[in-house]
Amino acid sequence: MDKILFEQLHASGLISDQALKAICDKEANRQVSVHWDLRILLYLGVLLVSAGLGILLYKHIDTIGHAILLAIAALAAAGCFTYCFLRALPYSAGRVAPPNVWFDYVLLLGCLLLLTFMGYLQFQYQVFGSRWGLATFMPMLLLFALAYYFDHRGVLSLAITNLGAWMGVAIEPMQLMRTGWSGNNMVVNGLILGCTLHLACWLALRFEVKSHFETVYRNFGAHILFISLLAAMGVFHHYYIVWFLVLMVFSGYYIYRSMSAGNFYYLVMAVLYSYAGLSYVVVRFLILLNNMTAVYLIIFYFIGSGLALVKLLMHFNRKLKQNDSI
Amino acid sequence: MIAYNTTGLHNEYVRKQAREALAEGCISNTEFENISAAHGVTGYTPNFFVRVGLALLTLLIATCIFGLMALVLHVDDGFHLLIIAGGLACYGAAEYFVGAKKHRNSGVDNMLIRLAAYCIWGGIAWSTMMAGSGSTAARTAVVFVVCALLAVRFADQILATIAAAALLFCIVTATFSPAAGVWTDDVSAMILLIVSTAMYFAATKAAAHPATRHYQHCLQRVTIVALAGIYGCYLLPPYMLGFYDTMPGIPAWVCLFTVPVVYITIGLRSRSVLFIRTGIILIAISILVFRQFHHVVPAEVALLGGGSLLLIVSWSLIRYLRTPRHGFTFEPEKEDPTEPDMDKVLTTELVDRAGGKH
Numbered sequence: 158m159d160k161i162l163f164e165q166l167h168a169s170g171l172i173s174d175q176a177l178k179a180i181c182d183k184e185a186n187r188q189v190s191v192h193w194d195l196r197i198l199l200y201l202g203v204l205l206v207s208a209g210l211g212i213l214l215y216k217h218i219d220t221i222g223h224a225i226l227l228a229i230a231a232l233a234a235a236g237c238f239t240y241c242f243l244r245a246l247p248y249s250a251g252r253v254a255p256p257n258v259w260f261d262y263v264l265l266l267g268c269l270l271l272l273t274f275m276g277y278l279q280f281q282y283q284v285f286g287s288r289w290g291l292a293t294f295m296p297m298l299l300l301f302a303l304a305y306y307f308d309h310r311g312v313l314s315l316a317i318t319n320l321g322a323w324m325g326v327a328i329e330p331m332q333l334m335r336t337g338w339s340g341n342n343m344v345v346n347g348l349i350l351g352c353t354l355h356l357a358c359w360l361a362l363r364f365e366v367k368s369h370f371e372t373v374y375r376n377f378g379a380h381i382l383f384i385s386l387l388a389a390m391g392v393f394h395h396y397y398i399v400w401f402l403v404l405m406v407f408s409g410y411y412i413y414r415s416m417s418a419g420n421f422y423y424l425v426m427a428v429l430y431s432y433a434g435l436s437y438v439v440v441r442f443l444i445l446l447n448n449m450t451a452v453y454l455i456i457f458y459f460i461g462s463g464l465a466l467v468k469l470l471m472h473f474n475r476k477l478k479q480n481d482s483i
Numbered sequence: 484m485i486a487y488n489t490t491g492l493h494n495e496y497v498r499k500q501a502r503e504a505l506a507e508g509c510i511s512n513t514e515f516e517n518i519s520a521a522h523g524v525t526g527y528t529p530n531f532f533v534r535v536g537l538a539l540l541t542l543l544i545a546t547c548i549f550g551l552m553a554l555v556l557h558v559d560d561g562f563h564l565l566i567i568a569g570g571l572a573c574y575g576a577a578e579y580f581v582g583a584k585k586h587r588n589s590g591v592d593n594m595l596i597r598l599a600a601y602c603i604w605g606g607i608a609w610s611t612m613m614a615g616s617g618s619t620a621a622r623t624a625v626v627f628v629v630c631a632l633l634a635v636r637f638a639d640q641i642l643a644t645i646a647a648a649a650l651l652f653c654i655v656t657a658t659f660s661p662a663a664g665v666w667t668d669d670v671s672a673m674i675l676l677i678v679s680t681a682m683y684f685a686a687t688k689a690a691a692h693p694a695t696r697h698y699q700h701c702l703q704r705v706t707i708v709a710l711a712g713i714y715g716c717y718l719l720p721p722y723m724l725g726f727y728d729t730m731p732g733i734p735a736w737v738c739l740f741t742v743p744v745v746y747i748t749i750g751l752r753s754r755s756v757l758f759i760r761t762g763i764i765l766i767a768i769s770i771l772v773f774r775q776f777h778h779v780v781p782a783e784v785a786l787l788g789g790g791s792l793l794l795i796v797s798w799s800l801i802r803y804l805r806t807p808r809h810g811f812t813f814e815p816e817k818e819d820p821t822e823p824d825m826d827k828v829l830t831t832e833l834v835d836r837a838g839g840k841h
Contacts, residue, residue, distance in 0.1 A: 158507070159500050166497070171521060172514045179509040188812040189754045191804065194763075195813060198797040205790025212783035258801055258813075421530040429536060456551045463544040467591070470536050474529040 160184055196258070203262050207269040214277060223281050230274040237267025238303075245307055250366045253308040261309060268303060268312050272296055272319075293323040305366075310373050317354065317377050324350050326381070344388045351382025379423065382407065383430040390437055397438070404434040419477050425470065432466055485697055486581045486636050491525035492697045495587075498522055526587030537590030545573060545598055563609035570602025577637070596637045600645075604629045620657040623649050634701055643701035647682065647708035654678050655720045672716045672734070679712030703757065710761050714742040718772065730776055739769040754810045 158180055167177040210233070214226045241264045244256045255261050278284050279292035300316035303309070324346045358374035361367055386404040390397040408431035415424035439458055443451045485492070501518040504510045510518075529537065549569050552558075558565050577595035580586040604626045611617030630646035633639060658671040683706060689695050690702040712719070717735035731739070743765035750758030774785065804813040 158503055158509075162497065162500055163504070166501075166518060169521070171518050172510055176504075176510045176514055180504055183507055183509055187810075188807045188814070189756055189810055190814060190816045191756070191759075191800075191811055192813055192815040194756070194760065195797045195801050195804075198763075198793050199801070202790045202793030202797060205786045205793060207790075209783045209786030209788075209790055212786065216781075216783060259798060421532040425532040425536040429539070452554070453551070456547050456554070459547040460544055460551070463540045463547065467537060467540050467544075470533050470540070471527075471529065474533045478530060 158184055199259060199262050200265075203266045203269070207266060207273070210270070211273055214273065218281075223277075227274065227277060227281075230270055230277065234267050234270035234274055237263050237270065241267065241307060248306055249308075252367075252369050261311065264303070264307055264309055265311055268300060268315055271299065272315075290323055293319055297323055304370075308367065310370065313370055313373050314377070317373070320353075321350055321381070326350050344385055344392050347381055347385030348389065351378050351385055354378030354381065375423075379411065379426065383426070387430065387433055387437070390434060397441070401434050401438050405431060408434075416473070416476065421474070421477060424473055424477070428466065428470060428473075432462070436462070484635060485638055486578060487587050487638070487697070488525055488585065489697070491585070491587065494522035494525060495528075496696065498524070526585045528588050529590070534588065534590035534593075538594040541591050541594040542598070545569075545595070563606045563613060565606075566602050566609065567606030570599045570604075570606060573599035573602060574633075581637070592637070593639070596633055596639055597641065600630050600633050600642055618656070620653050623653040623656060627653055635698075638697050638701055640700045640704045643698075644704040644708060647705045650682070651675060651679065651708065651712045651719070669734075671720045675712060675719065676716040679709045679716065683709035683713065706757065707761055710746065710758075711765070714738060714746075714765050731772070739772060743769060751809070 160181060163172060163177055163180045166172050167174070172180075210230065214230065218226065241260065244260055246253050246256055275292065275296045279289070285291040285295070297316055297319035300312055300319055304313035304316050326343060326347050354374045355378045358371050358378060361370050361374065383404070386400055386407065389400040390404070393400060408427045411423050411427035412431075415421070415427065436459070439462075440455055443454050443458065445451075446454070498519055501510065501515050501522075505512070505515045528534075549565075552569070553562070553565060556565070573595045577592050577599060580589075580592050580595065586592045604622075607625050607629075608617075608622045611622060627646050627649040630642040630649060634642040634646050654674055655671060658674050686702045686705040686709060690699060690706070695702060715722075715738070717738050718731060743762045746758045746762030746765065749755065750760075750762060770789075780788070801813055804811055807814070
């Protein structure tokens, strides 16, 4: 805190003698917080150990032996989970605070080791046979259970990612650039996954079971659903208008909800996704002209619509942020 | 000198300080409200997410206008001139939005300022390359001048960082001679060391002056660049010029492993988080450089060893700093009570994925 500034505010009569004294005392005994620095180091440590163990397993398969490597991974994961079960506070449907700082990180390490163990087990011994879906389904169930039991949103994110992998929603940017969308199934799966996550979000709120998980479900669900709807407009191009209308309805819902709840993040997200959809439709129409006029019109469309959207965002911001000056 | 309304900037600074004091429990709610009422907001600074949206839309509009101009004017040979003109137009638009529309970090002004800098220096660099004139040092000097002027005018920390880095790069390219594979050019290293040190002292001295209150974040970035310049005085010249595979000499190794330790020591003694963080990042860079030339242990062992070391060090420090010691504490800083929760939606998610939960 700027002591000189507060002395000036004190001289102007804006703060009391006690307040100035409190500020001076605070500054004299100021402690530098290294909270986030140490947490980041802890997280990096977990990542490095997990990555190192993964590479170790991969490189020494033939020399150490599969059974020993699997045993090491299983023992390490079991050690992490034992610690978590011993230290965790009793389960509650509400929010449960971690018992200490490194609890979250030990749990995260345990989950990453569990994934390594399960993946290796399937790759080497085919414990689930040729049913590869089961190899992602089982860890997913475990991760969901752990996320709920230990109240960990990071593990829940891992579980949702696994759910996406199990449903076949995986996008490889390089492949996307080379061949485009790999097929209709992925779009449909994406739509189902997005709806499922919204349903999970609604259930969490409705039955008040870990209702603070709502943000994670909604964040994943909204992005997956918006992207899938945009992809559906391209993949099912004969009915793109139908998908566009669905996109608009969904965006409208999010804009309405964000305006009522005062949430900027989802508001901007919905506006930008719906703009992408609208631009797709407009460009498709204009391309039909098939001459240079179309190019000019497309450019004019983007300039005009961009300006309009700037105005719209500023209008929404003003409505949400009552203390804005303009 | 600065484009923004200085009263508005001052008021914003006062309100920020008052919010901090309120979070620390030093002032009452009434006092906070009195301070806020006496220091009203005069500029347009929207929410973070709206800012990102506005910046993206500004980029889209600017790109389309540029494309339209290129089509209308049928530019073939003078494309570089069009880029420079586009940069100047962006600068003019930024002045308009800041001056007439009172934008301040609204996303629109930030994007326009950066587009202006990139287009002006890109256009000039293209012109000189097309004309076959101008050295790399001269082009980097242009980057420095353009970015420094715009950073001073708009107090933009990214442009300030680029300007500081461009100055060091300009000196390296002007003085370094890659003679016969010898990459530790002592003269170049010494010049870089002197300039970086001078830059560090100039930035810290300027930061202590009350007149530079609105440039604090810019000066902090310049300080970090200067510290990196001191650390890499032997390493940077060959890396900047693409000599990645030549073995560093003894002075370079000494710098690589002593300077970060010195930074951390200074940081601990002066309780400067900036020095400590810079020192830690530079140690990681030193290890990576060392591994590039000496494969002492396999990657997986290095990862396991490094990760275990990090876990032990951070675990020990967390235990040690539970009770504040030597001016450091593990207690998180007090959160701003006036910030609405919805502003933290994305942040919370990112932290969660990083392993935390709040």
